[in-house]
Amino acid sequence: MDLKTWIGWYEKIIEDFKFDPLADMEAAEYLNDFLQEHENIKVDMDELPHNDKFIIFGAGPSIKKHLKFLKEDFDLGVFTMIAADGATTALLEESILPDIIVTDLDGNIDDIIRANKAGSFVVVHAHGNNLERLRFYLPKLRNILGTTQTPPIGDLHNFGGFTDGDRAVFLAVELGAKLIILAGMDFGDIITKYSRPQISEKTEKADKIKRLKLEYAKKLIDWIMENEDVKIYNLVEAKLLKG
Numbered sequence: 001m002d003l004k005t006w007i008g009w010y011e012k013i014i015e016d017f018k019f020d021p022l023a024d025m026e027a028a029e030y031l032n033d034f035l036q037e038h039e040n041i042k043v044d045m046d047e048l049p050h051n052d053k054f055i056i057f058g059a060g061p062s063i064k065k066h067l068k069f070l071k072e073d074f075d076l077g078v079f080t081m082i083a084a085d086g087a088t089t090a091l092l093e094e095s096i097l098p099d100i101i102v103t104d105l106d107g108n109i110d111d112i113i114r115a116n117k118a119g120s121f122v123v124v125h126a127h128g129n130n131l132e133r134l135r136f137y138l139p140k141l142r143n144i145l146g147t148t149q150t151p152p153i154g155d156l157h158n159f160g161g162f163t164d165g166d167r168a169v170f171l172a173v174e175l176g177a178k179l180i181i182l183a184g185m186d187f188g189d190i191i192t193k194y195s196r197p198q199i200s201e202k203t204e205k206a207d208k209i210k211r212l213k214l215e216y217a218k219k220l221i222d223w224i225m226e227n228e229d230v231k232i233y234n235l236v237e238a239k240l241l242k243g
């Protein structure tokens with residue numbers, strides 16, 4: 001998505017969620033300064049692992065079922081695998097290491113750090129609500145590409161995307177994806193412990209804000225399906241077709 005189109009979405013997002021764009025900018029500046037001061041842990045787009053086939057994992061209720069299905073029926077080595085934030089934990093539980101993790105650092109951070117140490121690249125997003133987490137966790141990570149939802153400054157990127165899941169799809173398109181399989185991308189109104197590590201039950205009803213975030217995630221992915229030259233298959237719908 002070009003920057004001008006994204007800024008149109010962003011202005012609507014700011015209005016709907018009452019986000020403070022100055023706080024988004026402050027977080028972006030912090031992330032950019034950190035990466036520029038630590039050149040050795042910063043990576044650029046062409047250093048991220050990629051080919052033209054991707055699987056992108058979200059943290060929805062179907063994630064474990066989809067992981068088991070993919071492990072059994074697919075040669076995962078053929079795909080670039082991207083975990084959206086909390087989905088990283090579900091992949092590690094199945095002994096799968098994602099090539100890339102797209103995160104605003106509010107998933108299970110120990111698992112994200114563990115996967116990063118084992119070789120996953122991390123695409124870290126700065127926004128007005130994660131400055132503290134940036135301060136605390138950036139020093140524990142390496143192989144980082146920085147993103148922002150404001151107009152990009154310095155070494156940061158903005159290829160579009162709001163939640164970690166839809167931003168991962170925008171990233172794949174930017175990296176040249178021709179085929180993308182979506183797993184654990186239920187959207188809807190049920191969240192999992194992968195999405196909210198602190199919940200006691202396996203799943204829970206999403207609050208109003210999370211529901212609205214998931215609505216945006218779906219709309220942004222629909223926009224990609226309509227506007228980009230890429231085939232996207234959502235396993236949630238494939239299941240419906242199979243009955």
Ligand SMILES: Nc1ncnc2c1ncn2[C@@H]1O[C@H](COP(=O)(O)OP(=O)(O)OP(=O)(O)O)[C@@H](O)[C@H]1O
Nearest residue numbers: 058059060084085086163164165166185186187195
């Ligand atoms: N039912 C679902 N519950 C949670 N995530 C889902 C669901 N369906 C799709 N996803 C995708 O999985 C991604 C990873 O989930 P996670 O909750 O860790 O993300 P997040 O973007 O950090 O959200 P939040 O800001 O609410 O923490 C989401 O960004 C979303 O795009």
Ligand SMILES: Nc1nc2c(c(=O)[nH]1)N=C(CO)CN2
Nearest residue numbers: 019127128129162163164213
């Ligand atoms: N300011 C702000 N920006 C965001 C937020 C958030 O909570 N606050 N959450 C996001 C992904 O879920 C993405 N962007």
Ligand SMILES: [Mg+2]
Nearest residue numbers: 085104106107
């Ligand atoms: Mg997150």
